[in-house]
Amino acid sequence: MSISPSHADVSLDDSSRLGGFAPQHGGTLYDLRKSLAMHGVWRFLAWKEIARQYHRTVLGVVWLPLSVAIHVLTLGYIFSRLFGGDRYLPWFALGYSIWRTVSRAAGEAADLWFSSEKYLRHLAVPMHTFIFKLVLKCGYSALLTVPVGLAIAINAGARPGVVGFLAIPGFVLLLLNLWWMITVFSLLCLRFPDLGKFMPNLITLAYLGSPIMWQPERLGDRRWIADYNPFFHLIELVRAPLLGSPPTETTLLVAGGFALAGHAAALVLFRMARRRIVLWL
């Protein structure tokens, strides 16, 4: 039997009207559109999953900001002596609380499709639903940790002033970057499981190798190590305004260009992988 194009259109319209999803019906854009419409699902799952990590604890989600405070205050106490200066603790407190968001994105991206398998094998779901869920989780996580970093920074003498509000668009640009990173890393880790195993090492390397617990000035003539590090600029998007100075032009250019190039790469990769995600599980 043959099916006319109009027949296909009818069934496509029907399934969208009824809120259904048929992966056969369209490409990446269809998946994106359907996933946006699934906002109920990813909003629900994002918060439930954060809460579940602290399941059965007395303090619950409070552990998230608390662990940041403990980390920053103990290590900050030691390292402020090693690295010197009154400006150290605000720098480290903000840098680390923002980094937690980036490391969550990378860490959970490695596992994203495996942890979604219980839905992917039972329901016709657009794939970006789970990508959006993780982006939102990172957003929630930042809202819980960055205020702690900011409070410690202000207590230690930081005075962001009005410039501090620039951290909000900076944060949006950071999330835009995390979004494509989640797409790319989750698909790569699914296809090449070895990469997933290496991910925790990579995250530690990036944490210690980026100017989070040390300042780029200390590199002297190797300052380029910081300047060429995209994570440095991603963190600066939020950290710089909260320390009282707008992000530098370089930071904006790197973060913006990174977002554009990254989303282009994510689009290509997703197109290639979309229909195979269920098969690779």
Next chain:
Amino acid sequence: MIMPGSIASPRPGGRGAVEAAVDLRDVYFRYRLRASPTSSPNSPLPEPGAKGGRNAGANGSGPGRGVGGNLLRGSGRNLEVEALGGISLRIMPGERVGITGRNGAGKSTLLRVIAGIYPPSAGAVRTRGRVSAIMGQGHGMDGTLSGYENIVLRGLFLGFSRRQIRRRLPEIAEFSELGDYLDLPIRAYSPGMKMRLSFAVSTCFEPDVLVLDEWLSAGDKAFMTKATERMSAFVDSASTFVLVTHNMRLIEKTCDRLITMERGRITEDGPLWEDQA
């Protein structure tokens, strides 16, 4: 017995006014897997080229292996599994289809393709309206969430608003008979209880096509009766269902069309009573 594919219509527009609820056209589902390195020369895996390509054993008449789909191309360690090998199938609204076949014949894969869970490797799949699937084993629910939370989550997945879901909660709770258990995380449920919840959820969200895989195997007698009744009520609502089971009694009780599959192909397809004659 009607052979699939015999319903070749010339061109668009040649069909009647009624649109099929499920319309599969020459659907293949293949995937490549790496054979376990421990498989010895004596393993049941075929030698490269031994099966002679995709048409070997098409009707299940091939020698030896009676279960599973076709294994193709043993290049190196990679084997290609052909779980569905050219399925054409039209199911009209209100039809109640039972599918049987040996283990690995492709029944569950076919259901997943119909439900839009697996994209076909080749061929076209069209479904009309909302498709709801009960695939067993986990049921697409999260073990750490409570029964109520899982109902809400499923409703959201199916595109309902929170308010619409809340309106259906009492009915789902009543039908599943789970009572206060709905407040507990479902990992505390027995397989039968999970199945009750899954069935109640899947049918209460008004599917146009309901797809069920071995759905009653875990239910007790009382629930089985209740569920069968609800299935029968589907006839009036012009909903379609497709049911995979080895239980012929169940098919006789609930279906009006029987499909038999073997090695990823449909070998028999026809009205139930004709087959019983």
